[in-house]
Amino acid sequence: MKNGNRSVMKFLQSDPRALSLLTLPAVLLFITFVAFPIVSGINISFTNWNGYSQEYSYVGFDNYRKMFTDPQVWTAFRNTLIYGFGSTLVQTILGLAFAMLLVNRFLFRGVARTIIYLPAMVAQLIIGYIWYFIVTYERGALNDIVALFGVDKVDWMSRGFRAVMIIMMINAIAYCGKTMIIFIAGLESIPNMYNEAASIDGANAWQVFRHITMPMLLPALTTSLVLNIIGGLKMFGLVVAMTNGGPGYASHSLSSLINSLYFGGQQAGYSAAVGMFSFIFIVLVSILLRRYLEMKEAQYNG
Amino acid sequence: MRRILVLFFTCIFMLSSVFAGGAKEDQTSAEGGLSGTLTVATNAASPTYDAVEHIVELFMEENPGVEVEYTTYGSDYENLMKARMAANDLPDVFATHGWAVNRYAEYLRPLNDLELSKRISPSIVDTVTTDSGDIVAMPITSEQSGMIYNKEILAKAGWDHVPATLDEFYQCCEDVKALGVIPVYITGKDTRNQANLMDIMAVSFLITCNDSGDNADRLYDGTFDWSKWAPVSTFLSELVKRGYTNVDATTADPIYTAEKLAFGEAMFNYNNQAAIADAWTLNPDAELSMMPVPGLHEDDEQIWIGGERECYGIWKDSPNMELAIALLEFMARPENVKYVCEVAGMPSGFADVSPELRLTPDFEAFSDLKTYPYFDREWLPSGMWATMRTIGGALTAGEMSIEESCKTMQDSYLSLMAQQ
Numbered sequence: 001m002k003n004g005n006r007s008v009m010k011f012l013q014s015d016p017r018a019l020s021l022l023t024l025p026a027v028l029l030f031i032t033f034v035a036f037p038i039v040s041g042i043n044i045s046f047t048n049w050n051g052y053s054q055e056y057s058y059v060g061f062d063n064y065r066k067m068f069t070d071p072q073v074w075t076a077f078r079n080t081l082i083y084g085f086g087s088t089l090v091q092t093i094l095g096l097a098f099a100m101l102l103v104n105r106f107l108f109r110g111v112a113r114t115i116i117y118l119p120a121m122v123a124q125l126i127i128g129y130i131w132y133f134i135v136t137y138e139r140g141a142l143n144d145i146v147a148l149f150g151v152d153k154v155d156w157m158s159r160g161f162r163a164v165m166i167i168m169m170i171n172a173i174a175y176c177g178k179t180m181i182i183f184i185a186g187l188e189s190i191p192n193m194y195n196e197a198a199s200i201d202g203a204n205a206w207q208v209f210r211h212i213t214m215p216m217l218l219p220a221l222t223t224s225l226v227l228n229i230i231g232g233l234k235m236f237g238l239v240v241a242m243t244n245g246g247p248g249y250a251s252h253s254l255s256s257l258i259n260s261l262y263f264g265g266q267q268a269g270y271s272a273a274v275g276m277f278s279f280i281f282i283v284l285v286s287i288l289l290r291r292y293l294e295m296k297e298a299q300y301n302g
Numbered sequence: 303m304r305r306i307l308v309l310f311f312t313c314i315f316m317l318s319s320v321f322a323g324g325a326k327e328d329q330t331s332a333e334g335g336l337s338g339t340l341t342v343a344t345n346a347a348s349p350t351y352d353a354v355e356h357i358v359e360l361f362m363e364e365n366p367g368v369e370v371e372y373t374t375y376g377s378d379y380e381n382l383m384k385a386r387m388a389a390n391d392l393p394d395v396f397a398t399h400g401w402a403v404n405r406y407a408e409y410l411r412p413l414n415d416l417e418l419s420k421r422i423s424p425s426i427v428d429t430v431t432t433d434s435g436d437i438v439a440m441p442i443t444s445e446q447s448g449m450i451y452n453k454e455i456l457a458k459a460g461w462d463h464v465p466a467t468l469d470e471f472y473q474c475c476e477d478v479k480a481l482g483v484i485p486v487y488i489t490g491k492d493t494r495n496q497a498n499l500m501d502i503m504a505v506s507f508l509i510t511c512n513d514s515g516d517n518a519d520r521l522y523d524g525t526f527d528w529s530k531w532a533p534v535s536t537f538l539s540e541l542v543k544r545g546y547t548n549v550d551a552t553t554a555d556p557i558y559t560a561e562k563l564a565f566g567e568a569m570f571n572y573n574n575q576a577a578i579a580d581a582w583t584l585n586p587d588a589e590l591s592m593m594p595v596p597g598l599h600e601d602d603e604q605i606w607i608g609g610e611r612e613c614y615g616i617w618k619d620s621p622n623m624e625l626a627i628a629l630l631e632f633m634a635r636p637e638n639v640k641y642v643c644e645v646a647g648m649p650s651g652f653a654d655v656s657p658e659l660r661l662t663p664d665f666e667a668f669s670d671l672k673t674y675p676y677f678d679r680e681w682l683p684s685g686m687w688a689t690m691r692t693i694g695g696a697l698t699a700g701e702m703s704i705e706e707s708c709k710t711m712q713d714s715y716l717s718l719m720a721q722q
Binding site: 048050051052053054056066070072136137138153155156157158159160243244245246247248249250260263264265266267270 | 380381383384385387388390405408490491493549550552553554555558684685687688689691692693695696697698699701702713714717718720721
C-alpha cells in the first residue's frame with residue numbers, strides 16, 4: 001500500500017504529464033461554465049426558441065439579419081460604448097487624481113483610501129438601488145438639494161440620453177476606487193531616484209508627471225483600462241436597478257437588452273444572436289486595446 | 303492511508319444520506335396524516351399575498367406534517383418561471399396570472415377529476431380551459447376591472463356620472479386638473495402600469511368599438527394592420543402631452559400608488575381592485591371605486607375587463623402530487639375563498655362563493671355591461687406584454703413616435719406569431 005502511495009507521489013512530482021492532470025479541475029470548470037454556454041448560445045442564436053418551451057425550429061441567419069436593422073440593438077450598442085469608454089475615461093482621471101493625492105503619507109491616508117475604495121466592494125445592483133433613491137423625483141435626495149436653491153424638482157431619469165450619462169457617471173464614481181488602488185500600486189513601484197534626478201535637473205511638477213510618472217505607470221494603466229472598459233461594456237446591474245433600460249429602451253446596454261429580449265420578449269434565439277455580437281465585440285476591443293497598450297509600453301521602454 | 307480511507311467512506315456515507323433524503327417519500331405519515339414539503343410560488347403582492355399566506359398557514363395547522371414554502375417572486379415572477387419551464391423544474395403549485403392556457407398549459411396537471419373544478423365560475427372557466435377541454439388552473443379570485451377613480455373628486459369636478467366616452471374622459475381630466483389633482487396617476491418605474499393601461503384601452507379601441515370591423519379575426523390569424531394600433535398609443539401620449547399625468551409619470555415608483563389614491567392626490571389609476579384594498583389600509587374613508595372602460599365613440603358600449611386573477615395550477619410532474627392536490631382542495635373551501643376575496647377586495651373565482659365586498663353596489667350599477675378579457679391574453683401571442691411595456695415607457699417619456707410604436711408592435715407580433 002505504502003509503495004503504491006509513493007509511486008503516485010513520484011508520478012505527480014516528476015512526470016510532465018502530471019502537470020496536465022493538475023489543470024483538469026480548471027479545464028472542467030472552463031468547459032462547464034464558459035465553453036459549453038458559448039457553444040449552446042451559438043446554437044440557440046440560429047433558432048426561434050421562446051426561452052421556455054421544449055420545442056423550437058432553426059431559422060438560419062434570420063436573427064443576425066434582424067439585428068442589423070433593429071433600432072433597439074443600435075441604441076443599446078451606442079449606450080454600451082458610452083458606458084464602456086465614457087466611464088473608463090472619467091474613472092481613469094478620478095482614479096489617477098486620487099492615487100496621486102493618496103500616495104503621499106499624511107494622517108488618515110488609510111481611512112481616505114478605504115472610503116474611496118469601499119463602493120467598489122458593493123454589488124452593482126445595490127449601488128444602483130442606492131443611487132435610484134438619490135435621483136428619484138419623489139423624495140429624492142438630489143431634488144431635496146436642488147430645492148434648497150429654489151429650483152424646481154427635476155425628473156432626472158425621464159430622458160433617455162440624460163439617464164445614460166447619469167448611469168455612466170455613477171459607474172465611474174462608484175468604481176474609481178478600484179482604479180485608484182491599481183495606480184497607487186503603480187506609483188509606489190516607481191523608484192524615487194528618477195524623481196530626485198529630475199528635480200536636480202530642474203524639472204517642474206508637470207514635466208516629472210509627463211516624462212517620468214506617466215511612462216512608468218503604463219503597465220498599471222494597461223491593466224486598469226482593460227478591466228474598466230470590459231466592465232463598462234458588460235454594464236448590467238446599474239441599468240436594471242436605475243431604469244430597467246427605459247424610458248422605452250433608451251438606456252439599455254447590450255447586456256440588459258439581451259436579458260430583456262430573452263425573458264420579457266420571449267425571443268431567446270434573437271437574444272442569443274445579440275449576445276454573440278456583444279461577445280465578439282468585447283473580445284475584439286480587449287485584444288486591440290491590449291496590443292496597442294503593449295506597443296506603447298515597448299516604445300517607452302526603448 | 304488509513305486516514306484517507308476513513309475520509310473516503312465518510313464522504314460516501316454523507317452522499318448516500320443526501321441522496322436518500324432526495325428520494326421520493328411516502329406523503330402519508332405513520333399517523334395517517336399528510337407529510338412532506340411543498341413549494342408554492344406566486345407573483346401576488348399585498349394584500350392578496352397576505353391573504354393566501356394566511357390560508358397556507360391554516361393548511362399547515364391542519365396538516366402538521368406538511369411544510370409549505372409559499373413565496374412571491376413579485377415582478378421577477380415571469381422571468382423566473384420561464385427559466386424554470388426551460389429547465390422543466392417548476393414549483394409544485396404556482397400562480398398562472400392569466401396565462402394558464404397560452405403559456406403554462408403544457409406544464410399543468412388537468413384538474414377536471416377534482417370536485418373543485420365543477421365549482422369554478424362559468425364566467426371565467428373558459429379562461430382556464432384548453433381547447434381539448436382540460437381545466438388547468440383554479441382561480442381563487444377573479445377580476446372585474448376598468449379604471450380606479452375617486453368618487454369624491456369626481457363630484458367636486460362637477461360630474462354626476464363617470465365618463466362614458468373618450469371625449470368625456472378627456473373633459474373630466476381637464477376638470478380634475480383644474481382642481482389641482484393629478485387626473486391619471488402613472489407609475490412608469492415599473493412599465494407594467496402603462497402596459498396595463500394600453501391592454502385595457504385596446505379592447506375598447508380595437509375590439510368593441512363600432513368600427514372595429516374584422517380586427518379580432520385578423521389579430522387571431524396574423525394579418526392585422528398594425529397602423530390601427532395608433533389610437534391606443536395616441537391615448538397614452540395625449541394624457542402626457544395634455545398634462546393629465548403626474549410630472550414623474552416616466553419614473554414614479556408603484557409604491558406611491560396607494561398613498562396617492564388614499565389621500566385624494568390622484569383621480570384615475572389603471573390597476574385592479576387590490577390597489578383599492580391597499581389604499582383603504584392607509585385611509586379607510588377614501589371614496590374609491592372602479593368604473594368601466596369608456597367607449598371610443600359616443601355610441602360605443604362601456605365595458606369591463608376581466609378574467610382570472612389569483613389562480614393556481616399544479617405542475618404535472620410534481621413529485622408531491624398528493625400534497626399539491628390537498629392544498630388546492632383546502633384553498634378551494636368556500637370559507638377560504640371568501641376570506642381571500644374579502645382581504646384582496648376581489649370577486650370570487652367560484653360560483654358558490656359570494657364575498658362581501660365594499661365595491662359590490664358600484665359594480666351592480668353597471669351589471670348590464672359585458673366583460674371582455676385583457677387584450678394581450680386573448681388577441682396577442684404570449685410575449686407581447688414586454689413590447690407593450692417598452693412602447694408604454696417610451697411613449698410616456700416622449701421618446702417614441704406613434705408610428706414607431708405601431709412598427710415596434712408589428713415587428714414583435716410577427717416574430718412571436720412565427721414561433722407558434
